[in-house]
Amino acid sequence: MATTHSPLQKELQKTRKRSSGSTPADAFNRARRTWLNGERLHLAELAEDLGIGRATLFRWVGNKDLLLGDILWSLYAPIRASVVASTPGTGVDFIVEVYRRITIELISAKPLRDFIKQDPEHALRVLTSSASTMHGRVVEANTVMIQDQIDKGHLEKPPMRVESLSYFMVRLAESCLYSDVIIGREPNVEEVEEACLAVKILLGGKP
Structure with missing residues (x-):
């Protein structure tokens, strides 16, 4: 049986090290906090907060x-x-x-x-x-x-x-x-x- 993986899961499972800056885990954790606070999740704002481009964020998470x-x-x-x-x-x-x-x-x-x-x-x-x-x-x-x-x-x-x-x-x-x-x-x-x-x-x- 094939296992369901989202783009974010795949990024989190990668073992390569990032020298600096935000990571997929940072994106997930910040998005999770926003959602749990009852706030609407906007990917453009999330990317800006993380200091990354929208294309990078979409590669990490797929879509909203x-x-x-x-x-x-x-x-x-x-x-x-x-x-x-x-x-x-x-x-x-x-x-x-x-x-x-x-x-x-x-x-x-x-x-x-x-x-x-x-x-x-x-x-x-x-x-x-x-x-x-x-x-x-x-x-x-x-x-x-x-x-x-x-x-x-x-x-x-x-x-x-x-x-x-x-x-x-x-x-x-x-x-x-x-x-x-x-x-x-x-x-x-x-x-x-x-x-x-x-x-x-x-x-x-x-x-």
Whole structure:
């Protein structure tokens, strides 16, 4: 399975040393602080603050949506890692509980809710489409988790491709998390429980 990498990730992974000046890490950290402060992110201003040209910044981050995807992933990944590490059990029950805990935590995540309220249509594009890498990374993370449980003998191999199963799981979660943008209804825990039941059935568990 191909791993989703943004331009920024690729730049951060390079080992060559820069003698002086700003780095891709500087760009990411400053952009992240700006976003967390609830301020709009402007790449022209970011480039000026860093003392670099726009072309350099775009080479580092790709574009604004890809940079926002990196910022969102930097917040999501620790939440996911903590939930996976603290969730007991194996197989269907383990996967569903991880799915439940992450989704419920994201419903009340203030930076995420503020981002959505600031510009709903743009936020939805960044969070759920190929305009950024966020959606693809979550699908990959779920795929790895499911495949790990299969490899360990805790879960029967599903009748569909694991990647497809993961994709459907993520779309279900997104329909709960962003229902205020999609259908004008505030996200709620009851819908998360319905999504968890659907995931359990998809994984071969009993309703």
